[in-house]
Amino acid sequence: MWTETVITEGPYRFESVLHRLTLDPLNQIDLEANTIRIPMYVHNHKQVVTIKGVGTIEAPEFEVTSDQYKEETLNEVARIFQWNVSLKEMAKHFEATNIAKLAKDHEGTPLVLDMNPYLSLLKCIIHQQLNMSFAFTLTKRLVQTYGEEVDGVWFYPLPEKVASLAYSELRDMQFSQRKAEYVIDTSRLLAEGQLSLDELVTMNDEEIQEKLMKIRGIGQWTIQNLLLFGFGRQNLFPKADIGIQNAIKKHFNLDQKPTYEQMDELSKGWSPYLSYASLYLWRSLETKQ
Incomplete structure:
Protein backbone atom coordinates (compact mmCIF):
# COMPACT_ATOMS: atom_id res chain seq x y z
CA MET A 1 0.00 0.00 0.00
CA VAL A 85 -5.62 21.71 -16.72
CA SER A 86 -5.29 25.38 -15.78
CA LEU A 87 -8.63 26.48 -14.35
CA LYS A 88 -7.08 29.89 -13.66
CA GLU A 89 -6.66 30.32 -17.41
CA MET A 90 -10.33 29.41 -17.94
CA ALA A 91 -11.46 31.94 -15.36
CA LYS A 92 -9.53 34.70 -17.09
CA HIS A 93 -10.97 33.74 -20.47
CA PHE A 94 -14.59 33.98 -19.33
CA GLU A 95 -14.21 37.37 -17.63
CA ALA A 96 -15.10 39.21 -20.84
CA THR A 97 -17.98 36.95 -21.92
CA ASN A 98 -21.76 36.97 -21.42
CA ILE A 99 -21.44 34.21 -18.80
CA ALA A 100 -18.83 36.03 -16.71
CA LYS A 101 -20.90 35.85 -13.50
CA LEU A 102 -21.78 32.19 -14.07
CA ALA A 103 -18.13 31.34 -14.65
CA LYS A 104 -17.16 33.30 -11.53
CA ASP A 105 -19.76 31.43 -9.46
CA HIS A 106 -18.23 28.12 -10.54
CA GLU A 107 -14.62 29.19 -10.83
CA GLY A 108 -12.28 26.32 -10.04
CA THR A 109 -14.82 23.64 -10.98
CA PRO A 110 -13.05 21.06 -13.16
CA LEU A 111 -14.50 18.85 -15.86
CA VAL A 112 -14.01 15.48 -14.14
CA LEU A 113 -13.87 12.50 -16.50
CA ASP A 114 -15.44 9.09 -16.22
CA MET A 115 -13.12 6.44 -14.82
CA ASN A 116 -12.33 4.96 -18.26
CA PRO A 117 -13.53 5.46 -21.86
CA TYR A 118 -15.57 2.22 -22.06
CA LEU A 119 -17.41 3.07 -18.86
CA SER A 120 -18.09 6.51 -20.35
CA LEU A 121 -19.41 5.12 -23.65
CA LEU A 122 -21.61 2.61 -21.83
CA LYS A 123 -23.08 5.35 -19.62
CA CYS A 124 -23.68 7.63 -22.60
CA ILE A 125 -25.60 4.93 -24.47
CA ILE A 126 -27.69 4.07 -21.41
CA HIS A 127 -28.41 7.70 -20.56
CA GLN A 128 -29.47 8.85 -24.01
CA GLN A 129 -33.14 9.91 -24.13
CA LEU A 130 -33.76 8.96 -20.48
CA ASN A 131 -34.19 11.08 -17.38
CA MET A 132 -31.09 11.05 -15.20
CA SER A 133 -32.61 9.15 -12.27
CA PHE A 134 -33.83 6.18 -14.33
CA ALA A 135 -30.62 6.14 -16.36
CA PHE A 136 -28.56 5.81 -13.18
CA THR A 137 -30.94 3.07 -11.99
CA LEU A 138 -30.41 1.03 -15.18
CA THR A 139 -26.66 1.54 -15.01
CA LYS A 140 -26.57 0.44 -11.38
CA ARG A 141 -28.55 -2.72 -12.20
CA LEU A 142 -26.18 -3.61 -15.03
CA VAL A 143 -23.03 -3.00 -13.01
CA GLN A 144 -24.19 -4.74 -9.85
CA THR A 145 -25.36 -7.77 -11.82
CA TYR A 146 -22.43 -8.22 -14.20
CA GLY A 147 -19.63 -6.15 -12.69
CA GLU A 148 -17.50 -6.92 -9.65
CA GLU A 149 -17.34 -5.39 -6.18
CA VAL A 150 -13.87 -4.92 -4.72
CA ASP A 151 -13.56 -3.53 -1.19
CA GLY A 152 -16.94 -1.84 -1.47
CA VAL A 153 -16.25 -0.26 -4.88
CA TRP A 154 -18.04 -1.46 -8.02
CA PHE A 155 -16.10 -2.16 -11.21
CA TYR A 156 -18.05 -1.95 -14.46
CA PRO A 157 -18.12 -5.17 -16.49
CA LEU A 158 -15.62 -5.24 -19.36
CA PRO A 159 -16.78 -5.19 -23.02
CA GLU A 160 -16.20 -8.94 -23.32
CA LYS A 161 -18.66 -9.62 -20.51
CA VAL A 162 -21.38 -7.30 -21.82
CA ALA A 163 -20.86 -8.68 -25.34
CA SER A 164 -21.69 -12.16 -24.08
CA LEU A 165 -25.11 -11.17 -22.74
CA ALA A 166 -28.45 -11.87 -24.38
CA TYR A 167 -30.72 -8.93 -25.10
CA SER A 168 -33.36 -10.53 -22.88
CA GLU A 169 -31.08 -10.25 -19.86
CA LEU A 170 -31.09 -6.48 -20.14
CA ARG A 171 -34.78 -6.43 -21.03
CA ASP A 172 -35.38 -8.14 -17.66
CA MET A 173 -33.72 -5.09 -16.05
CA GLN A 174 -36.16 -2.74 -17.84
CA PHE A 175 -33.85 -1.81 -20.69
CA SER A 176 -35.82 -1.21 -23.87
CA GLN A 177 -35.16 -3.71 -26.66
CA ARG A 178 -33.31 -1.09 -28.69
CA LYS A 179 -31.18 0.12 -25.81
CA ALA A 180 -30.29 -3.47 -24.93
CA GLU A 181 -29.19 -3.97 -28.53
CA TYR A 182 -27.16 -0.76 -28.58
CA VAL A 183 -25.33 -1.63 -25.34
CA ILE A 184 -24.56 -5.23 -26.27
CA ASP A 185 -23.83 -4.69 -29.97
CA THR A 186 -21.41 -1.83 -29.29
CA SER A 187 -19.67 -3.93 -26.65
CA ARG A 188 -19.33 -6.71 -29.22
CA LEU A 189 -17.62 -4.35 -31.65
CA LEU A 190 -15.10 -3.51 -28.92
CA ALA A 191 -14.65 -7.10 -27.78
CA GLU A 192 -14.07 -8.28 -31.35
CA GLY A 193 -11.62 -5.48 -32.13
CA GLN A 194 -13.79 -3.81 -34.77
CA LEU A 195 -13.80 -0.65 -32.65
CA SER A 196 -10.87 0.56 -30.53
CA LEU A 197 -11.24 3.22 -27.87
CA ASP A 198 -7.45 3.54 -27.65
CA GLU A 199 -7.45 4.41 -31.34
CA LEU A 200 -10.28 6.92 -30.93
CA VAL A 201 -8.32 8.81 -28.27
CA THR A 202 -5.67 9.66 -30.88
CA MET A 203 -8.22 11.12 -33.34
CA ASN A 204 -9.58 14.65 -33.52
CA ASP A 205 -13.22 15.38 -32.70
CA GLU A 206 -14.38 15.30 -36.33
CA GLU A 207 -12.69 11.96 -37.04
CA ILE A 208 -14.25 10.43 -33.93
CA GLN A 209 -17.68 11.69 -34.89
CA GLU A 210 -17.36 10.32 -38.42
CA LYS A 211 -16.38 6.88 -37.11
CA LEU A 212 -18.94 6.59 -34.33
CA MET A 213 -21.92 7.94 -36.30
CA LYS A 214 -21.77 4.76 -38.39
CA ILE A 215 -22.58 2.64 -35.33
CA ARG A 216 -26.24 1.88 -34.72
CA GLY A 217 -27.50 3.53 -31.56
CA ILE A 218 -24.77 6.17 -31.33
CA GLY A 219 -25.77 9.69 -32.28
CA GLN A 220 -24.57 13.24 -31.83
CA TRP A 221 -25.51 13.55 -28.13
CA THR A 222 -23.73 10.31 -27.22
CA ILE A 223 -20.61 11.24 -29.16
CA GLN A 224 -20.37 14.71 -27.64
CA ASN A 225 -20.77 13.37 -24.12
CA LEU A 226 -18.13 10.71 -24.77
CA LEU A 227 -15.76 13.39 -26.04
CA LEU A 228 -16.47 15.47 -22.94
CA PHE A 229 -16.48 12.91 -20.15
CA GLY A 230 -14.56 10.08 -21.76
CA PHE A 231 -11.77 11.97 -23.50
CA GLY A 232 -11.81 15.38 -21.77
CA ARG A 233 -12.06 17.48 -24.94
CA GLN A 234 -12.26 21.14 -23.92
CA ASN A 235 -14.21 22.78 -26.74
CA LEU A 236 -17.51 20.91 -27.05
CA PHE A 237 -21.01 22.34 -26.81
CA PRO A 238 -23.74 19.64 -26.63
CA LYS A 239 -26.56 21.79 -27.96
CA ALA A 240 -28.98 18.85 -28.05
CA ASP A 241 -28.70 18.37 -24.29
CA ILE A 242 -31.92 19.37 -22.52
CA GLY A 243 -30.03 20.52 -19.42
CA ILE A 244 -27.87 22.89 -21.46
CA GLN A 245 -30.96 24.29 -23.17
CA ASN A 246 -32.77 24.81 -19.86
CA ALA A 247 -29.72 26.45 -18.29
CA ILE A 248 -29.34 28.88 -21.19
CA LYS A 249 -33.04 29.70 -21.03
CA LYS A 250 -32.70 30.42 -17.32
CA HIS A 251 -29.40 32.33 -17.51
CA PHE A 252 -30.46 34.63 -20.35
CA ASN A 253 -34.10 34.98 -19.20
CA LEU A 254 -35.51 33.61 -22.44
CA ASP A 255 -39.24 33.00 -22.89
CA GLN A 256 -38.64 29.53 -24.32
CA LYS A 257 -35.83 27.08 -24.91
CA PRO A 258 -33.23 28.49 -27.31
CA THR A 259 -32.89 27.33 -30.89
CA TYR A 260 -29.56 25.99 -32.10
CA GLU A 261 -29.05 29.27 -33.95
CA GLN A 262 -29.60 31.25 -30.74
CA MET A 263 -27.21 28.95 -28.90
CA ASP A 264 -24.55 29.50 -31.56
CA GLU A 265 -24.98 33.25 -31.26
CA LEU A 266 -24.97 33.32 -27.45
CA SER A 267 -21.91 31.07 -27.22
CA LYS A 268 -19.70 33.26 -29.38
CA GLY A 269 -16.66 34.06 -27.30
CA TRP A 270 -16.79 30.89 -25.18
CA SER A 271 -14.39 29.01 -27.44
CA PRO A 272 -11.87 27.39 -26.95
CA TYR A 273 -13.48 26.36 -23.64
CA LEU A 274 -17.02 25.48 -24.68
CA SER A 275 -16.85 22.33 -22.57
CA TYR A 276 -16.30 24.37 -19.42
CA ALA A 277 -19.09 26.76 -20.34
CA SER A 278 -21.31 23.69 -20.68
CA LEU A 279 -20.18 22.44 -17.27
CA TYR A 280 -20.97 25.79 -15.63
CA LEU A 281 -24.41 25.77 -17.26
CA TRP A 282 -25.13 22.28 -15.94
CA ARG A 283 -23.90 23.27 -12.50
CA SER A 284 -26.24 26.27 -12.50
CA LEU A 285 -29.20 23.84 -12.48
CA GLU A 286 -27.75 21.58 -9.81
CA THR A 287 -27.33 22.11 -6.09
CA LYS A 288 -24.71 24.80 -5.76
CA GLN A 289 -21.60 23.69 -3.96
Missing part, protein backbone atom coordinates in the same frame (compact mmCIF):
# COMPACT_ATOMS: atom_id res chain seq x y z
CA TRP A 2 1.29 3.47 -0.86
CA THR A 3 0.14 7.07 -0.36
CA GLU A 4 1.37 10.01 -2.39
CA THR A 5 0.65 13.71 -1.82
CA VAL A 6 -0.16 15.64 -5.00
CA ILE A 7 -0.13 19.44 -5.18
CA THR A 8 -1.75 21.15 -8.14
CA GLU A 9 -2.57 24.68 -9.30
CA GLY A 10 -5.57 26.50 -7.85
CA PRO A 11 -8.33 27.34 -7.95
CA TYR A 12 -9.76 23.81 -7.74
CA ARG A 13 -13.05 23.05 -5.99
CA PHE A 14 -12.74 19.43 -4.92
CA GLU A 15 -15.87 19.66 -2.75
CA SER A 16 -17.82 20.72 -5.84
CA VAL A 17 -16.39 17.71 -7.68
CA LEU A 18 -17.55 15.35 -4.95
CA HIS A 19 -21.03 16.86 -4.75
CA ARG A 20 -21.51 16.52 -8.51
CA LEU A 21 -20.27 12.93 -8.45
CA THR A 22 -22.82 12.02 -5.76
CA LEU A 23 -25.43 12.16 -8.53
CA ASP A 24 -24.21 8.70 -9.54
CA PRO A 25 -25.22 6.15 -6.86
CA LEU A 26 -22.32 3.86 -7.83
CA ASN A 27 -19.71 6.39 -6.74
CA GLN A 28 -18.19 5.79 -3.30
CA ILE A 29 -17.97 9.25 -1.72
CA ASP A 30 -17.57 10.46 1.84
CA LEU A 31 -18.38 14.16 1.86
CA GLU A 32 -17.39 14.63 5.49
CA ALA A 33 -13.98 13.06 4.89
CA ASN A 34 -13.63 14.86 1.53
CA THR A 35 -12.84 11.51 -0.06
CA ILE A 36 -13.75 9.43 -3.10
CA ARG A 37 -12.77 5.81 -3.79
CA ILE A 38 -12.65 4.87 -7.45
CA PRO A 39 -12.28 1.65 -9.47
CA MET A 40 -9.24 1.48 -11.74
CA TYR A 41 -7.72 -1.06 -14.08
CA VAL A 42 -3.93 -0.82 -14.33
CA HIS A 43 -2.20 -3.52 -16.43
CA ASN A 44 -5.44 -5.55 -16.15
CA HIS A 45 -5.17 -5.39 -12.35
CA LYS A 46 -8.27 -4.19 -10.50
CA GLN A 47 -7.37 -1.74 -7.78
CA VAL A 48 -9.32 0.67 -5.63
CA VAL A 49 -7.81 4.15 -5.47
CA THR A 50 -8.64 6.60 -2.69
CA ILE A 51 -8.40 10.36 -3.35
CA LYS A 52 -8.69 12.67 -0.34
CA GLY A 53 -8.73 16.45 -0.59
CA VAL A 54 -6.52 17.93 2.11
CA GLY A 55 -5.78 21.37 0.69
CA THR A 56 -7.83 24.49 -0.04
CA ILE A 57 -9.51 25.88 -3.16
CA GLU A 58 -6.58 28.20 -3.85
CA ALA A 59 -3.91 25.70 -2.78
CA PRO A 60 -5.26 22.28 -3.79
CA GLU A 61 -3.58 19.25 -2.28
CA PHE A 62 -4.58 15.60 -2.43
CA GLU A 63 -3.58 12.33 -0.83
CA VAL A 64 -3.78 9.43 -3.29
CA THR A 65 -3.67 5.90 -1.88
CA SER A 66 -3.67 2.51 -3.59
CA ASP A 67 -1.85 -0.83 -3.58
CA GLN A 68 0.23 -1.11 -6.79
CA TYR A 69 1.51 0.68 -9.92
CA LYS A 70 2.12 4.04 -8.29
CA GLU A 71 3.30 6.02 -11.33
CA GLU A 72 0.61 4.72 -13.70
CA THR A 73 -2.09 5.23 -11.08
CA LEU A 74 -1.09 8.82 -10.35
CA ASN A 75 -1.04 9.63 -14.07
CA GLU A 76 -4.51 8.18 -14.53
CA VAL A 77 -5.93 9.95 -11.47
CA ALA A 78 -4.49 13.25 -12.77
CA ARG A 79 -6.18 12.59 -16.13
CA ILE A 80 -9.55 11.76 -14.58
CA PHE A 81 -9.58 14.74 -12.21
CA GLN A 82 -7.92 17.05 -14.75
CA TRP A 83 -5.19 18.21 -12.37
CA ASN A 84 -3.01 19.35 -15.26
Whole structure:
Protein backbone atom coordinates (compact mmCIF):
# COMPACT_ATOMS: atom_id res chain seq x y z
CA MET A 1 0.00 0.00 0.00
CA TRP A 2 1.29 3.47 -0.86
CA THR A 3 0.14 7.07 -0.36
CA GLU A 4 1.37 10.01 -2.39
CA THR A 5 0.65 13.71 -1.82
CA VAL A 6 -0.16 15.64 -5.00
CA ILE A 7 -0.13 19.44 -5.18
CA THR A 8 -1.75 21.15 -8.14
CA GLU A 9 -2.57 24.68 -9.30
CA GLY A 10 -5.57 26.50 -7.85
CA PRO A 11 -8.33 27.34 -7.95
CA TYR A 12 -9.76 23.81 -7.74
CA ARG A 13 -13.05 23.05 -5.99
CA PHE A 14 -12.74 19.43 -4.92
CA GLU A 15 -15.87 19.66 -2.75
CA SER A 16 -17.82 20.72 -5.84
CA VAL A 17 -16.39 17.71 -7.68
CA LEU A 18 -17.55 15.35 -4.95
CA HIS A 19 -21.03 16.86 -4.75
CA ARG A 20 -21.51 16.52 -8.51
CA LEU A 21 -20.27 12.93 -8.45
CA THR A 22 -22.82 12.02 -5.76
CA LEU A 23 -25.43 12.16 -8.53
CA ASP A 24 -24.21 8.70 -9.54
CA PRO A 25 -25.22 6.15 -6.86
CA LEU A 26 -22.32 3.86 -7.83
CA ASN A 27 -19.71 6.39 -6.74
CA GLN A 28 -18.19 5.79 -3.30
CA ILE A 29 -17.97 9.25 -1.72
CA ASP A 30 -17.57 10.46 1.84
CA LEU A 31 -18.38 14.16 1.86
CA GLU A 32 -17.39 14.63 5.49
CA ALA A 33 -13.98 13.06 4.89
CA ASN A 34 -13.63 14.86 1.53
CA THR A 35 -12.84 11.51 -0.06
CA ILE A 36 -13.75 9.43 -3.10
CA ARG A 37 -12.77 5.81 -3.79
CA ILE A 38 -12.65 4.87 -7.45
CA PRO A 39 -12.28 1.65 -9.47
CA MET A 40 -9.24 1.48 -11.74
CA TYR A 41 -7.72 -1.06 -14.08
CA VAL A 42 -3.93 -0.82 -14.33
CA HIS A 43 -2.20 -3.52 -16.43
CA ASN A 44 -5.44 -5.55 -16.15
CA HIS A 45 -5.17 -5.39 -12.35
CA LYS A 46 -8.27 -4.19 -10.50
CA GLN A 47 -7.37 -1.74 -7.78
CA VAL A 48 -9.32 0.67 -5.63
CA VAL A 49 -7.81 4.15 -5.47
CA THR A 50 -8.64 6.60 -2.69
CA ILE A 51 -8.40 10.36 -3.35
CA LYS A 52 -8.69 12.67 -0.34
CA GLY A 53 -8.73 16.45 -0.59
CA VAL A 54 -6.52 17.93 2.11
CA GLY A 55 -5.78 21.37 0.69
CA THR A 56 -7.83 24.49 -0.04
CA ILE A 57 -9.51 25.88 -3.16
CA GLU A 58 -6.58 28.20 -3.85
CA ALA A 59 -3.91 25.70 -2.78
CA PRO A 60 -5.26 22.28 -3.79
CA GLU A 61 -3.58 19.25 -2.28
CA PHE A 62 -4.58 15.60 -2.43
CA GLU A 63 -3.58 12.33 -0.83
CA VAL A 64 -3.78 9.43 -3.29
CA THR A 65 -3.67 5.90 -1.88
CA SER A 66 -3.67 2.51 -3.59
CA ASP A 67 -1.85 -0.83 -3.58
CA GLN A 68 0.23 -1.11 -6.79
CA TYR A 69 1.51 0.68 -9.92
CA LYS A 70 2.12 4.04 -8.29
CA GLU A 71 3.30 6.02 -11.33
CA GLU A 72 0.61 4.72 -13.70
CA THR A 73 -2.09 5.23 -11.08
CA LEU A 74 -1.09 8.82 -10.35
CA ASN A 75 -1.04 9.63 -14.07
CA GLU A 76 -4.51 8.18 -14.53
CA VAL A 77 -5.93 9.95 -11.47
CA ALA A 78 -4.49 13.25 -12.77
CA ARG A 79 -6.18 12.59 -16.13
CA ILE A 80 -9.55 11.76 -14.58
CA PHE A 81 -9.58 14.74 -12.21
CA GLN A 82 -7.92 17.05 -14.75
CA TRP A 83 -5.19 18.21 -12.37
CA ASN A 84 -3.01 19.35 -15.26
CA VAL A 85 -5.62 21.71 -16.72
CA SER A 86 -5.29 25.38 -15.78
CA LEU A 87 -8.63 26.48 -14.35
CA LYS A 88 -7.08 29.89 -13.66
CA GLU A 89 -6.66 30.32 -17.41
CA MET A 90 -10.33 29.41 -17.94
CA ALA A 91 -11.46 31.94 -15.36
CA LYS A 92 -9.53 34.70 -17.09
CA HIS A 93 -10.97 33.74 -20.47
CA PHE A 94 -14.59 33.98 -19.33
CA GLU A 95 -14.21 37.37 -17.63
CA ALA A 96 -15.10 39.21 -20.84
CA THR A 97 -17.98 36.95 -21.92
CA ASN A 98 -21.76 36.97 -21.42
CA ILE A 99 -21.44 34.21 -18.80
CA ALA A 100 -18.83 36.03 -16.71
CA LYS A 101 -20.90 35.85 -13.50
CA LEU A 102 -21.78 32.19 -14.07
CA ALA A 103 -18.13 31.34 -14.65
CA LYS A 104 -17.16 33.30 -11.53
CA ASP A 105 -19.76 31.43 -9.46
CA HIS A 106 -18.23 28.12 -10.54
CA GLU A 107 -14.62 29.19 -10.83
CA GLY A 108 -12.28 26.32 -10.04
CA THR A 109 -14.82 23.64 -10.98
CA PRO A 110 -13.05 21.06 -13.16
CA LEU A 111 -14.50 18.85 -15.86
CA VAL A 112 -14.01 15.48 -14.14
CA LEU A 113 -13.87 12.50 -16.50
CA ASP A 114 -15.44 9.09 -16.22
CA MET A 115 -13.12 6.44 -14.82
CA ASN A 116 -12.33 4.96 -18.26
CA PRO A 117 -13.53 5.46 -21.86
CA TYR A 118 -15.57 2.22 -22.06
CA LEU A 119 -17.41 3.07 -18.86
CA SER A 120 -18.09 6.51 -20.35
CA LEU A 121 -19.41 5.12 -23.65
CA LEU A 122 -21.61 2.61 -21.83
CA LYS A 123 -23.08 5.35 -19.62
CA CYS A 124 -23.68 7.63 -22.60
CA ILE A 125 -25.60 4.93 -24.47
CA ILE A 126 -27.69 4.07 -21.41
CA HIS A 127 -28.41 7.70 -20.56
CA GLN A 128 -29.47 8.85 -24.01
CA GLN A 129 -33.14 9.91 -24.13
CA LEU A 130 -33.76 8.96 -20.48
CA ASN A 131 -34.19 11.08 -17.38
CA MET A 132 -31.09 11.05 -15.20
CA SER A 133 -32.61 9.15 -12.27
CA PHE A 134 -33.83 6.18 -14.33
CA ALA A 135 -30.62 6.14 -16.36
CA PHE A 136 -28.56 5.81 -13.18
CA THR A 137 -30.94 3.07 -11.99
CA LEU A 138 -30.41 1.03 -15.18
CA THR A 139 -26.66 1.54 -15.01
CA LYS A 140 -26.57 0.44 -11.38
CA ARG A 141 -28.55 -2.72 -12.20
CA LEU A 142 -26.18 -3.61 -15.03
CA VAL A 143 -23.03 -3.00 -13.01
CA GLN A 144 -24.19 -4.74 -9.85
CA THR A 145 -25.36 -7.77 -11.82
CA TYR A 146 -22.43 -8.22 -14.20
CA GLY A 147 -19.63 -6.15 -12.69
CA GLU A 148 -17.50 -6.92 -9.65
CA GLU A 149 -17.34 -5.39 -6.18
CA VAL A 150 -13.87 -4.92 -4.72
CA ASP A 151 -13.56 -3.53 -1.19
CA GLY A 152 -16.94 -1.84 -1.47
CA VAL A 153 -16.25 -0.26 -4.88
CA TRP A 154 -18.04 -1.46 -8.02
CA PHE A 155 -16.10 -2.16 -11.21
CA TYR A 156 -18.05 -1.95 -14.46
CA PRO A 157 -18.12 -5.17 -16.49
CA LEU A 158 -15.62 -5.24 -19.36
CA PRO A 159 -16.78 -5.19 -23.02
CA GLU A 160 -16.20 -8.94 -23.32
CA LYS A 161 -18.66 -9.62 -20.51
CA VAL A 162 -21.38 -7.30 -21.82
CA ALA A 163 -20.86 -8.68 -25.34
CA SER A 164 -21.69 -12.16 -24.08
CA LEU A 165 -25.11 -11.17 -22.74
CA ALA A 166 -28.45 -11.87 -24.38
CA TYR A 167 -30.72 -8.93 -25.10
CA SER A 168 -33.36 -10.53 -22.88
CA GLU A 169 -31.08 -10.25 -19.86
CA LEU A 170 -31.09 -6.48 -20.14
CA ARG A 171 -34.78 -6.43 -21.03
CA ASP A 172 -35.38 -8.14 -17.66
CA MET A 173 -33.72 -5.09 -16.05
CA GLN A 174 -36.16 -2.74 -17.84
CA PHE A 175 -33.85 -1.81 -20.69
CA SER A 176 -35.82 -1.21 -23.87
CA GLN A 177 -35.16 -3.71 -26.66
CA ARG A 178 -33.31 -1.09 -28.69
CA LYS A 179 -31.18 0.12 -25.81
CA ALA A 180 -30.29 -3.47 -24.93
CA GLU A 181 -29.19 -3.97 -28.53
CA TYR A 182 -27.16 -0.76 -28.58
CA VAL A 183 -25.33 -1.63 -25.34
CA ILE A 184 -24.56 -5.23 -26.27
CA ASP A 185 -23.83 -4.69 -29.97
CA THR A 186 -21.41 -1.83 -29.29
CA SER A 187 -19.67 -3.93 -26.65
CA ARG A 188 -19.33 -6.71 -29.22
CA LEU A 189 -17.62 -4.35 -31.65
CA LEU A 190 -15.10 -3.51 -28.92
CA ALA A 191 -14.65 -7.10 -27.78
CA GLU A 192 -14.07 -8.28 -31.35
CA GLY A 193 -11.62 -5.48 -32.13
CA GLN A 194 -13.79 -3.81 -34.77
CA LEU A 195 -13.80 -0.65 -32.65
CA SER A 196 -10.87 0.56 -30.53
CA LEU A 197 -11.24 3.22 -27.87
CA ASP A 198 -7.45 3.54 -27.65
CA GLU A 199 -7.45 4.41 -31.34
CA LEU A 200 -10.28 6.92 -30.93
CA VAL A 201 -8.32 8.81 -28.27
CA THR A 202 -5.67 9.66 -30.88
CA MET A 203 -8.22 11.12 -33.34
CA ASN A 204 -9.58 14.65 -33.52
CA ASP A 205 -13.22 15.38 -32.70
CA GLU A 206 -14.38 15.30 -36.33
CA GLU A 207 -12.69 11.96 -37.04
CA ILE A 208 -14.25 10.43 -33.93
CA GLN A 209 -17.68 11.69 -34.89
CA GLU A 210 -17.36 10.32 -38.42
CA LYS A 211 -16.38 6.88 -37.11
CA LEU A 212 -18.94 6.59 -34.33
CA MET A 213 -21.92 7.94 -36.30
CA LYS A 214 -21.77 4.76 -38.39
CA ILE A 215 -22.58 2.64 -35.33
CA ARG A 216 -26.24 1.88 -34.72
CA GLY A 217 -27.50 3.53 -31.56
CA ILE A 218 -24.77 6.17 -31.33
CA GLY A 219 -25.77 9.69 -32.28
CA GLN A 220 -24.57 13.24 -31.83
CA TRP A 221 -25.51 13.55 -28.13
CA THR A 222 -23.73 10.31 -27.22
CA ILE A 223 -20.61 11.24 -29.16
CA GLN A 224 -20.37 14.71 -27.64
CA ASN A 225 -20.77 13.37 -24.12
CA LEU A 226 -18.13 10.71 -24.77
CA LEU A 227 -15.76 13.39 -26.04
CA LEU A 228 -16.47 15.47 -22.94
CA PHE A 229 -16.48 12.91 -20.15
CA GLY A 230 -14.56 10.08 -21.76
CA PHE A 231 -11.77 11.97 -23.50
CA GLY A 232 -11.81 15.38 -21.77
CA ARG A 233 -12.06 17.48 -24.94
CA GLN A 234 -12.26 21.14 -23.92
CA ASN A 235 -14.21 22.78 -26.74
CA LEU A 236 -17.51 20.91 -27.05
CA PHE A 237 -21.01 22.34 -26.81
CA PRO A 238 -23.74 19.64 -26.63
CA LYS A 239 -26.56 21.79 -27.96
CA ALA A 240 -28.98 18.85 -28.05
CA ASP A 241 -28.70 18.37 -24.29
CA ILE A 242 -31.92 19.37 -22.52
CA GLY A 243 -30.03 20.52 -19.42
CA ILE A 244 -27.87 22.89 -21.46
CA GLN A 245 -30.96 24.29 -23.17
CA ASN A 246 -32.77 24.81 -19.86
CA ALA A 247 -29.72 26.45 -18.29
CA ILE A 248 -29.34 28.88 -21.19
CA LYS A 249 -33.04 29.70 -21.03
CA LYS A 250 -32.70 30.42 -17.32
CA HIS A 251 -29.40 32.33 -17.51
CA PHE A 252 -30.46 34.63 -20.35
CA ASN A 253 -34.10 34.98 -19.20
CA LEU A 254 -35.51 33.61 -22.44
CA ASP A 255 -39.24 33.00 -22.89
CA GLN A 256 -38.64 29.53 -24.32
CA LYS A 257 -35.83 27.08 -24.91
CA PRO A 258 -33.23 28.49 -27.31
CA THR A 259 -32.89 27.33 -30.89
CA TYR A 260 -29.56 25.99 -32.10
CA GLU A 261 -29.05 29.27 -33.95
CA GLN A 262 -29.60 31.25 -30.74
CA MET A 263 -27.21 28.95 -28.90
CA ASP A 264 -24.55 29.50 -31.56
CA GLU A 265 -24.98 33.25 -31.26
CA LEU A 266 -24.97 33.32 -27.45
CA SER A 267 -21.91 31.07 -27.22
CA LYS A 268 -19.70 33.26 -29.38
CA GLY A 269 -16.66 34.06 -27.30
CA TRP A 270 -16.79 30.89 -25.18
CA SER A 271 -14.39 29.01 -27.44
CA PRO A 272 -11.87 27.39 -26.95
CA TYR A 273 -13.48 26.36 -23.64
CA LEU A 274 -17.02 25.48 -24.68
CA SER A 275 -16.85 22.33 -22.57
CA TYR A 276 -16.30 24.37 -19.42
CA ALA A 277 -19.09 26.76 -20.34
CA SER A 278 -21.31 23.69 -20.68
CA LEU A 279 -20.18 22.44 -17.27
CA TYR A 280 -20.97 25.79 -15.63
CA LEU A 281 -24.41 25.77 -17.26
CA TRP A 282 -25.13 22.28 -15.94
CA ARG A 283 -23.90 23.27 -12.50
CA SER A 284 -26.24 26.27 -12.50
CA LEU A 285 -29.20 23.84 -12.48
CA GLU A 286 -27.75 21.58 -9.81
CA THR A 287 -27.33 22.11 -6.09
CA LYS A 288 -24.71 24.80 -5.76
CA GLN A 289 -21.60 23.69 -3.96
